[in-house]
Amino acid sequence: MSDQKRVVVAPRGSKLHTKGWIQEAALRMLMNNLDPEVAEQPDQLIVYGGMGKAARNWQAYDQIVTALKELEADETLLIQSGKPVAVFRTHVHSPRVVLANSNLVPAWANWKTFHELDQKGLMMYGQMTAGSWIYIGTQGIVQGTYETFAECSRQHFQGSLKGTITVTAGLGGMGGAQPLAITMNGGVVICIEADESRIKKRVQTGYCDTWVNSLDEAITQAESAKKAGRAESIGLLGNAAEILPEMVNRHYIPDIVTDQTSAHDPLHGYIPVGYSIVQANDLRVKTPELYMTKAKQSMAQHVLAILTMQKQGAIAFDYGNNLRQVAADQGVEEAFRYPGFVPAYIRPQFCEGRGPFRWVALSGEASDIKKIDQKLLEVFSANQGLCNWIKLAQKHIQFQGLPARICWLGYGERAIAGTMINQMVASGELLAPVVIGRDHLDAGSVASPNRETEAMKDGSDAVADWPLLNALVNTAAGASWVSIHHGGGVGMGYSIHAGMVVVADGTVEAGERLNRVLTSDPGMGIVRHADAGYEKAIHAANTNKLNIPFLKG
Numbered sequence: 001m002s003d004q005k006r007v008v009v010a011p012r013g014s015k016l017h018t019k020g021w022i023q024e025a026a027l028r029m030l031m032n033n034l035d036p037e038v039a040e041q042p043d044q045l046i047v048y049g050g051m052g053k054a055a056r057n058w059q060a061y062d063q064i065v066t067a068l069k070e071l072e073a074d075e076t077l078l079i080q081s082g083k084p085v086a087v088f089r090t091h092v093h094s095p096r097v098v099l100a101n102s103n104l105v106p107a108w109a110n111w112k113t114f115h116e117l118d119q120k121g122l123m124m125y126g127q128m129t130a131g132s133w134i135y136i137g138t139q140g141i142v143q144g145t146y147e148t149f150a151e152c153s154r155q156h157f158q159g160s161l162k163g164t165i166t167v168t169a170g171l172g173g174m175g176g177a178q179p180l181a182i183t184m185n186g187g188v189v190i191c192i193e194a195d196e197s198r199i200k201k202r203v204q205t206g207y208c209d210t211w212v213n214s215l216d217e218a219i220t221q222a223e224s225a226k227k228a229g230r231a232e233s234i235g236l237l238g239n240a241a242e243i244l245p246e247m248v249n250r251h252y253i254p255d256i257v258t259d260q261t262s263a264h265d266p267l268h269g270y271i272p273v274g275y276s277i278v279q280a281n282d283l284r285v286k287t288p289e290l291y292m293t294k295a296k297q298s299m300a301q302h303v304l305a306i307l308t309m310q311k312q313g314a315i316a317f318d319y320g321n322n323l324r325q326v327a328a329d330q331g332v333e334e335a336f337r338y339p340g341f342v343p344a345y346i347r348p349q350f351c352e353g354r355g356p357f358r359w360v361a362l363s364g365e366a367s368d369i370k371k372i373d374q375k376l377l378e379v380f381s382a383n384q385g386l387c388n389w390i391k392l393a394q395k396h397i398q399f400q401g402l403p404a405r406i407c408w409l410g411y412g413e414r415a416i417a418g419t420m421i422n423q424m425v426a427s428g429e430l431l432a433p434v435v436i437g438r439d440h441l442d443a444g445s446v447a448s449p450n451r452e453t454e455a456m457k458d459g460s461d462a463v464a465d466w467p468l469l470n471a472l473v474n475t476a477a478g479a480s481w482v483s484i485h486h487g488g489g490v491g492m493g494y495s496i497h498a499g500m501v502v503v504a505d506g507t508v509e510a511g512e513r514l515n516r517v518l519t520s521d522p523g524m525g526i527v528r529h530a531d532a533g534y535e536k537a538i539h540a541a542n543t544n545k546l547n548i549p550f551l552k553g
């Protein structure tokens with residue numbers, strides 16, 4: 001069978017295909033990342049976020065699968081940019097897999113070098129959860145997107161998006177969460193997307209209500225929903241860099257404007273104005289330099305339109321794709337006049353170690369996720385926000401691939417949840433072990449000056465020691481797999497970040513690992529923000545009795 005036709009789906013159930021549940025979890029999560037229900041372009045091993053891949057190529061994928069099947073409980077598999085490069089004897093409490101994806105020496109950390117190496121088969125772009133095998137489909141970002149728009153509504157619209165119109169673009173793996181997150185907040189949204197197949201996927205999976213072909217139709221529908229106070233999401237087939245300037249020409253200014261195209265990658269992530277998807281694919285292959293020039297020019301037009309909308313009253317924020325940086329490089333001087341979503345809305349949560357925590361049922365049974373939901377509602381009954389979220393998620397989110405749940409939890413809460421899940425596996429309440437992990441976009445695991453660490457209080461935006469310490473401490477604490485990546489979210493040269501996953505297999509040892517890792521990992525979020533001088537983080541450190549030498553004077 002040719003590689004183009006390969007279909008990968010993770011095994012379900014309680015039968016092992018490896019020598020232990022941690023190896024099995026890594027195997028199933030690698031496969032789940034490539035499940036056609038989960039991945040954006042599984043034929044090419046692309047999971048999400050431009051060209052974020054799960055393995056370097058199909059040969060490397062097969063070698064990883066074999067290595068995981070043979071891996072002993074006291075061995076560690078090493079992955080270098082999606083290729084398995086070694087297995088060493090370590091010990092039973094160490095990670096079973098460690099991964100380093102897309103890392104380049106700083107002076108060489110640019111797309112040009114990366115593409116040269118990628119073309120020679122020497123590297124792979126890991127994005128964040130793609131290369132570290134803990135992507136759970138669009139659900140993985142939906143709560144973060146929901147929280148962002150909820151905070152935006154609290155700051156600017158009296159706590160609800162009812163009666164407001166948001167304009168955004170990009171209905172890909174992550175951007176596809178926007179329409180649902182906005183309607184969950186009561187708002188109306190026009191989501192511009194250049195690729196018809198992406199719009200259809202979001203409509204089919206319940207993330208977007210409907211879609212149209214013309215700006216006129218989109219505006220008519222949006223205005224009618226706004227007037228009726230109805231939450232509604234409308235996909236609009238088109239190019240954002242064409243449609244936003246057209247909106248400006250018509251003096252059509254939305255209440256909120258943002259963007260989640262894959263602008264971080266000018267060659268694979270952004271469609272230039274004037275090109276259909278087919279024409280863009282052709283141009284990309286034939287003349288990549290010309291493609292990038294045109295994409296960057298379009299991005300500059302895109303940002304100029306956002307800036308005009310902002311001047312005319314729209315709330316504008318950057319949604320973590322480095323669009324402003326490209327525009328600034330193209331000479332748009334005011335590109336950074338609108339803020340990133342982290343300093344605008346999310347940082348207070350990071351100060352308490354809160355971030356996109358998640359778990360996946362290896363049984364493949366939705367009933368396991370339901371049981372965990374139920375137990376969480378009991379254990380965290382005093383946490384109104386958490387209970388509301390679980391109920392909203394149950395109502396609105398369809399599973400993709402292995403059933404999973406996203407739930408933003410902070411320091412203390414994560415260890416409680418992990419222990420609780422492990423006990424449920426041990427008692428036989430759940431049908432198989434559960435994988436517990438998080439996005440790299442988390443409280444203490446990223447250095448990304450145009451995103452997670454934008455405008456830090458002490459100016460430490462570009463300090464990249466923190467994600468490395470995060471990976472080191474999670475390795476020392478015994479996470480099941482740990483990864484260090486470069487360039488996720490915002491592209492080459494702009495970020496360093498770390499991931500971790502820990503498996504709840506119901507054993508006593510797993511309980512100990514979970515407790516250690518789910519304490520040190522969110523703890524790093526508090527430490528990183530306390531060091532930067534955030535009062536909220538210092539308060540969280542003191543309340544939770546974290547041992548932080550620099551706070552002791």
Ligand code: NAD
Nearest residue numbers: 049050170172173174175194240261262270271320321489
């Ligand atoms: P993706 O590559 O799966 O999807 C991008 C989508 O944008 C595609 O569907 C593409 O057709 C569309 N697109 C590209 N150019 C366009 C244009 N000019 N007009 C209209 N549509 C266009 O990527 P994704 O996983 O959805 O991620 C999108 C971006 O968001 C990435 O840059 C990613 O790094 C960033 N991101 C942000 C967050 C966050 O929380 N803010 C989280 C993860 C990723």
